[in-house]
Amino acid sequence: MFGQYDIPISIEQEEITLSVQKEGESLLYRRACLGETVEKMLVAGDGKVLLNPVEPVNKPKSLASHLLIELEKTMQIEPKGTRDIFLTFPVEIAVFIPSNEEFEVIDVFTLPRQKLTLYGDPVNGVICKYWKSSIYPAEPSLNRMQEGLIELSVTNTTTSWIEVTKAVFNAYGMKIYYDDDKASMKANMRLKGGQSAETEFIDEPVEEGMTKSLEIYTAGKLSVSRKKFLMEFGV
Amino acid sequence: MMLNKVLYHSVTVFDLMVVAIILIIAMVIAKALSLYLKRFLREKASKGHLEVLVKVTSYSIFIIALIVVLPLLGVRLSGLLVAGGIAGLAIGFASQSVIGNLISGLFLMLERPFAIGSVINVDGTVGIVEDIRIISTTLRTFDGPLMRLPNQKIFTANITNYAVNVARRFEYVIGIRYSDNADKAIEIIKNLIQEHPLVLINPAPMVFVDNLGDSSVNIIARIWAPATEWFGVKMELLWKIKQALEKEGIEIPFPQHVVWFANELSAREMRGPESDNPDY
Secondary structure (H helix, E strand, O other): OOEEEEOOEEEEEOOEEEEEEEEOOEEEEEEEEOOEEEEEEEOOOOOEEEEEEEOOOOOOOOOOOEEEEEEEEEEEEOOOOEEEEEEEEEOEEEEEEEEOOEEEEEEEEEOOOOOEEEEOOOOOOEEEEEEEEOOEOOOOOOOOOOEEEEEEEEEEOOOOOEEEEEEEEEHHHOOOEEOOOOEEEEEEEEEOOOOOEEEEEEOOOOOOOOEEOOOHHHHOOOOOOOOOEEEOOOO | OOOOOEEEOOEEHHHHHHHHHHHHHHHHHHHHHHHHHHHHHOOOOOHHHHHHHHHHHHHHHHHHHHHHHOHHHOOOHHHHHHHHHHHHHHHHHHOHHHHHHHHHHHHHHHHOOOOOOOEEEEOOEEEEEEEEOOOEEEEEEOOOOEEEEEHHHHHHOOEEEOOOOOEEEEEEEEEEOOOOOHHHHHHHHHHHHHHOOOOEOOOOOEEEEEEEOOOOEEEEEEEEEEOOOHHHHHHHHHHHHHHHHHHOOOOOOOOOOOOOOOOHHHHHHHHOOOOOOOOO
């Protein structure tokens, strides 16, 4: 489903129905997904539509700017140790319309369950998009419409064993790559103590030949300076 | 000597030069203090409030400098003080509340218990803060009208800021019949709450039997939602809970009293000796 399409298009995949049809001088965009329907009249455009996975923080509402992944089983990391693991993340798909070499987001939809959570306390904490993931030692096969893959390198910089139960990422720094099989990201997590860690994304694909996703906030011209996230309310 | 040349009354050129130097020094002090205030309060006060504070400070320094230089220009302050004292007394009484509001406004700007756009409750008045001015604060209540509250009143009132935290908890009390299965009702309510995408996973929702009421077993549901969304979630969930419980045969009872007659025979006598119908 990901990629650039020439208008008119009509896509039906899993529980998603998406179409862009010409209606006179304008374009009619229609999308239905899990009971939610969107209809928009597009007055301009270059006759193309781009669909790609984006930072998974837009659904159910644009309230969160962080993604919290809770691990199904806790992970113990030895002192000064590093371990590469694979986690999953919820895939959110954005529809972009290119116009005069700029891309405008017209819609975002997602198939997996959408939930929010609070990381930290209600005063100082942050609202995060919530996702629960198993820990995979090797790359698992996933439904690419629902789950993406994060290759996470966890480093324990301390001299004690640390138990990891979750990872929180700043969604604005996410670098998503996709191909026919999957959407993926690469990230680092540096454990700085029993209760704190720093996470950041690496701008590299997990495999050669993957296409870089257009980021929503780049398309929206929102400049974000801080891309790392300091987890100070527990790991 | 040119400096001793008398211009008018006893005012000399030298006096004028001293006046000019004092005014220049006052200007430099005012400018330096303005810059210091702007740097020091940049993070603590909004741009508009900072401008007001800087202007008030600058003008105060100029007024002090003016009072200092007036005698050098031949203006007698003793006469002004007598007249000013009486006028000041009158103005003081008249502007007591204005000054009170002004000072409260300055403290509100520094303390910042709320910001523009916050949803606050000031002594029972709930609304969205539209503007915070030096004398008054404007609230837009949820039924539409704008309400102007003097800063003095706000400063001395109990203020609840609903939007200061990122998440907020709300609760329902749901009464079910004594004959219903409370465990089943709790499970239905929990499932429904957890399905809602805007209900937070953490802090986890709590659903439990809170008390055994006169007419019902009262179940409390405590739910956390993002601070900007809690009211919408609250409105949406309650009716869904009611419908889900009713679908499973669990009903929310009306208030009721069970009346026991101490003497059944006398109750029958009241209905009349010929009546045998117990339901009558």
